[in-house]
Amino acid sequence: MRVNLTVNGRPEEVDGVWEGESLLYVLRERVGLPGAKNACEQGECGSCTVYLDGLPVCACLVAAGQAEGRQVRTVEGLAGGDRLDPVQEAFVECGAVQCGFCTPGLVVQAHDLIERVGAPSDEEIREALAGNLCRCTGYEKIMDAVRLAAARKAGTA
Amino acid sequence: MEFLRPATWAEALAAKAGLPEAVPVQGGTDVMVEINFDVRRPPALLDLTRVGDLADWEVAADGRLRVGAGVTYARLIAELGDRLPGLAQAARTVGSPQIRNRGTVGGNLGAASPAGDSHPPLLATGAEIEVASAARGTRMIPATEFYRGVKRSALAPDELVRAFWAPPATGPQYFAKVGTRNAMVIAVCSFAVALHPGERRAGTGVGSAAPTPRRATAAEEFAAAELDWAGRAPLDPGLAARFGELAAAAAEPIDDVRGTAAYRRHAIAVLARRTLAWAWHDYRKEAAACA
Numbered sequence: 001m002r003v004n005l006t007v008n009g010r011p012e013e014v015d016g017v018w019e020g021e022s023l024l025y026v027l028r029e030r031v032g033l034p035g036a037k038n039a040c041e042q043g044e045c046g047s048c049t050v051y052l053d054g055l056p057v058c059a060c061l062v063a064a065g066q067a068e069g070r071q072v073r074t075v076e077g078l079a080g081g082d083r084l085d086p087v088q089e090a091f092v093e094c095g096a097v098q099c100g101f102c103t104p105g106l107v108v109q110a111h112d113l114i115e116r117v118g119a120p121s122d123e124e125i126r127e128a129l130a131g132n133l134c135r136c137t138g139y140e141k142i143m144d145a146v147r148l149a150a151a152r153k154a155g156t157a
Numbered sequence: 158m159e160f161l162r163p164a165t166w167a168e169a170l171a172a173k174a175g176l177p178e179a180v181p182v183q184g185g186t187d188v189m190v191e192i193n194f195d196v197r198r199p200p201a202l203l204d205l206t207r208v209g210d211l212a213d214w215e216v217a218a219d220g221r222l223r224v225g226a227g228v229t230y231a232r233l234i235a236e237l238g239d240r241l242p243g244l245a246q247a248a249r250t251v252g253s254p255q256i257r258n259r260g261t262v263g264g265n266l267g268a269a270s271p272a273g274d275s276h277p278p279l280l281a282t283g284a285e286i287e288v289a290s291a292a293r294g295t296r297m298i299p300a301t302e303f304y305r306g307v308k309r310s311a312l313a314p315d316e317l318v319r320a321f322w323a324p325p326a327t328g329p330q331y332f333a334k335v336g337t338r339n340a341m342v343i344a345v346c347s348f349a350v351a352l353h354p355g356e357r358r359a360g361t362g363v364g365s366a367a368p369t370p371r372r373a374t375a376a377e378e379f380a381a382a383e384l385d386w387a388g389r390a391p392l393d394p395g396l397a398a399r400f401g402e403l404a405a406a407a408a409e410p411i412d413d414v415r416g417t418a419a420y421r422r423h424a425i426a427v428l429a430r431r432t433l434a435w436a437w438h439d440y441r442k443e444a445a446a447c448a
Contacts, residue, residue, distance in 0.1 A: 001160055018158070019158035019159060019160040019201075019202060020158050020192045020198070020202065022189060022193065041190070041193040041194065042190040042193065042194070043186055043190065043252060043253075043255065043256050044341060046253060046255060049255055055231075055258040056254065056255050056258060057255050057258050057259050058186075058255045058256065058259070060189065060193060061184070061185040061186050061189040061190065061256075061259060062185055062189070062259070063160070063182055063185055063188075063189060063192075063202055063204065065160040065162060065202070065204055066182070066185065066204050066206050068162070109254070109255070112254075127254075127340075128254055130253050130254070130339070130340030130341060131252060131253020131254060131255050131256060131340065131341055132253075
């Protein structure tokens with residue numbers, strides 16, 4: 001089947017989509033955006049987190065056909081041109097990236113948190129990131145990165 | 158596989174009647190897992206996310222809330238947390254923020270897993286499920302009659318869940334769940350209690366500890382008879398413990414990867430005792446605030 005959707009502001013017309021296919025597969029294999037990662041395929045790990053109509057979701061659990069006519073924003077769509085988004089900058093600066101596999105999902109999820117809650121508490125950060133698994137960092141550097149990004153956005157760092 | 162995209166409720170019912178094996182999909186948080194893992198290859202997916210009014214809720218003429226099958230957990234928490242506090246607590250324990258942005262009570266009902274988090278509070282509040290088919294129109298099914306077996310419900314093959322109806326809380330409500338961590342867990346077991354002070358009774362729901370979610374009827378009768386509804390005396394620990402024992406007696410758990418039957422039975426007793434204590438504490442505080 002054909003699916004029409006907007007990805008990072010660009011209209012995409014995707015043909016040959018299998019009816020049981022996920023939005024994640026469409027993004028990675030058909031649109032050529034491999035930022036969102038394919039790991040657990042059951043909504044447990046958060047590595048495939050993207051915005052769907054402004055809400056972060058696991059792209060592996062969205063049927064491709066459900067994205068028809070919808071707006072998708074992936075990790076590739078956060079940065080403005082050559083300039084990283086402040087959340088991405090903070091992840092780099094704080095050493096919140098090790099193997100990097102979970103990073104795109106964490107960045108999108110943290111981006112949403114900071115958009116919604118200007119200055120999140122540690123509890124709010126942990127709750128927001130509860131569905132994103134990282135097996136390298138032990139999460140402390142990720143907490144540092146989210147705190148730094150939030151503080152920069154609020155103009156307090 | 159076909160991908161059916163009805164734009165209206167009438168179209169959705171017609172599609173389901175035309176192909177009863179079509180699997181309805183809302184947030185996809187159950188259905189897509191099964192497809193991704195090749196556990197299920199239905200002849201068609203019936204996407205209900207385009208049926209606009211499924212994502213609405215309203216206060217019905219009889220004062221109850223009628224909540225569309227497409228209202229997500231995230232919206233239920235944000236928009237109805239004050240009126241359906243037990244269900245909102247359960248919703249907060251579902252998956253992660255990403256899952257709560259997609260998952261729905263309607264999907265939980267459609268899947269009818271004994272471990273679904275929505276079910277105990279729906280039972281405790283006396284909710285009804287509105288279902289419909291193209292051939293026979295709408296019917297209401299009390300939550301107590303909806304669950305028929307492990308992942309089996311009272312839905313006929315040509316029916317879809319339209320909404321659930323629940324009265325706004327008239328007293329304290331609590332939900333508690335046992336799992337290996339505080340997020341992303343399927344319940345080992347769960348329990349919901351809802352006090353209905355006007356009727357001087359407590360509703361209950363036992364989750365993930367029997368082939369279906371179910372009420373703990375003996376515990377409810379005990380609470381109606383023994384709690385000091387008029388005087389609002391402090392909860393006697395022996396009485397709370399007995400309530401827990403009766404709740405555990407309603408369970409019919411199995412040993413599986415998430416826990417043993419013995420553990421589940423014990424944990425239900427603890428959860429029932431605790432949630433009743435929390436609810437009773439609030440009930441007494443309400444009286445103090447009004448005095």
